[in-house]
Amino acid sequence: MTTPERRLARAETALADTEARYAAILESAMDAVITIDESQRVVLFNQAAEAMFGCPRSEALSGSLDRFLPERFRAAHHGHIAAFGVAGATNRRMGHNTVLSALRSDGTEFPIEASISKAGAAGHHLYTVILRDITRRKSVEDALRHSQSELRELSAQVLQAREDEKTRIARELHDELGQQLTALKMDLAWAQEKLPAGQPELAGKLARMNETLDATVTATRRISADLRPLMLDDLGLAEAAEWLVEDFRQRSGIECNLVLRNAEAVSDLPSTTATALYRMLQESLTNVARHSQATHVKVELEVEGEVAVLVVTDDGRGIKASDRTKSRSFGLKGLRERAHYLGGTAQIEPAPGAGTCVAVRVPAVTTESEP
Numbered sequence: 001m002t003t004p005e006r007r008l009a010r011a012e013t014a015l016a017d018t019e020a021r022y023a024a025i026l027e028s029a030m031d032a033v034i035t036i037d038e039s040q041r042v043v044l045f046n047q048a049a050e051a052m053f054g055c056p057r058s059e060a061l062s063g064s065l066d067r068f069l070p071e072r073f074r075a076a077h078h079g080h081i082a083a084f085g086v087a088g089a090t091n092r093r094m095g096h097n098t099v100l101s102a103l104r105s106d107g108t109e110f111p112i113e114a115s116i117s118k119a120g121a122a123g124h125h126l127y128t129v130i131l132r133d134i135t136r137r138k139s140v141e142d143a144l145r146h147s148q149s150e151l152r153e154l155s156a157q158v159l160q161a162r163e164d165e166k167t168r169i170a171r172e173l174h175d176e177l178g179q180q181l182t183a184l185k186m187d188l189a190w191a192q193e194k195l196p197a198g199q200p201e202l203a204g205k206l207a208r209m210n211e212t213l214d215a216t217v218t219a220t221r222r223i224s225a226d227l228r229p230l231m232l233d234d235l236g237l238a239e240a241a242e243w244l245v246e247d248f249r250q251r252s253g254i255e256c257n258l259v260l261r262n263a264e265a266v267s268d269l270p271s272t273t274a275t276a277l278y279r280m281l282q283e284s285l286t287n288v289a290r291h292s293q294a295t296h297v298k299v300e301l302e303v304e305g306e307v308a309v310l311v312v313t314d315d316g317r318g319i320k321a322s323d324r325t326k327s328r329s330f331g332l333k334g335l336r337e338r339a340h341y342l343g344g345t346a347q348i349e350p351a352p353g354a355g356t357c358v359a360v361r362v363p364a365v366t367t368e369s370e371p
């Protein structure tokens with residue numbers, strides 16, 4: 001053999017080795033690999049493709065790719081391949097944001113994830129599609145989504161049941177107990193009036209009874225309002241928020257100001273949204289009092305177009321990322337859950353500078369009440 005012949009033989013052996021290595025990789029790949037030519041004839045079909053489509057390689061080779069596509073997608077697919085042929089990119093993911101479907105030999109469709117690449121010159125391109133059967137993943141995802149929505153539904157039911165129960169107890173306390181305490185107070189006033197002079201011991205006793213009665217009336221009002229401020233139902237969220245902020249200021253001694261914008265729209269919010277926002281404000285303020293060591297809180301409440309916005313910002317010690325997912329804390333989880341259920345969002349972040357900022361954005365119109 002002459003030297004050039006030897007070189008050629010070596011090159012041929014090296015090429016054969018490389019091809020054998022690639023073939024082995026292709027055959028051991030878990031993903032199906034299919035190469036087609038410009039006329040969409042199959043020129044390469046690996047073992048995983050055989051298993052996935054239930055089609056022997058001998059049958060697939062030189063046939064059209066169409067047999068592996070559900071009929072309704074064939075025309076569009078031809079268009080996509082042609083467009084990809086003239087596009088600048090040499091590879092891309094197929095089917096952005098949509099689930100692609102493929103067709104097995106037995107006629108069943110299954111969801112896939114695929115990427116495509118091209119090699120060769122224009123007019124003589126070879127296209128290679130690498131695809132993965134995602135039937136199992138999709139069914140697990142569907143099941144997960146279903147169970148999440150069931151859980152969400154359940155937690156909304158539980159919240160609603162608690163809310164109904166609190167409203168009922170608040171009304172009973174206010175109406176029943178409140179009325180009877182008022183009647184007692186009137187009777188006591190009557191007794192004090194009728195008390196003959198010269199009975200200092202009895203008069204002192206009655207005066208102390210009166211004080212106890214006053215304290216009981218105040219406590220009943222406070223408990224009832226804590227359960228549910230009846231003004232939320234009667235006067236709307238704007239006034240209820242004002243009351244809550246005032247009550248917080250008095251009880252905690254922390255400076256708190258409320259910025260209400262578009263108050264009329266705030267008070268016109270649907271009752272479920274108003275209740276949720278009220279509870280979220282209540283939780284945020286309770287957290288400020290319990291955890292923040294803040295000296296000042298700002299509450300902003302407004303309706304901006306179709307969105308109701310609640311922002312509570314304190315100037316306290318701030319919140320750590322790990323605080324937001326504490327296993328035995330339910331306040332912030334409930335807050336996020338309420339926002340989610342209404343189709344909105346809740347962000348709990350360190351405030352710029354120092355402190356914590358809770359920002360809730362929920363639709364101002366419930367889908368049910370939309371025409």
Ligand SMILES: Nc1ncnc2c1ncn2[C@@H]1O[C@H](COP(=O)(O)OP(=O)(O)OP(=O)(O)O)[C@@H](O)[C@H]1O
Nearest residue numbers: 287288291292318319323324329330331332333356
């Ligand atoms: N405004 C805040 N400033 C600083 N830390 C906060 C603030 N709000 C919440 N945190 C931290 O986040 C944690 C979680 O709050 P979350 O409301 O979920 O639970 P909690 O208040 O501890 O208990 P609960 O279930 O009764 O609400 C708190 O324990 C606290 O450490």
Ligand SMILES: [Mg+2]
Nearest residue numbers: 283287331332
């Ligand atoms: Mg809390």
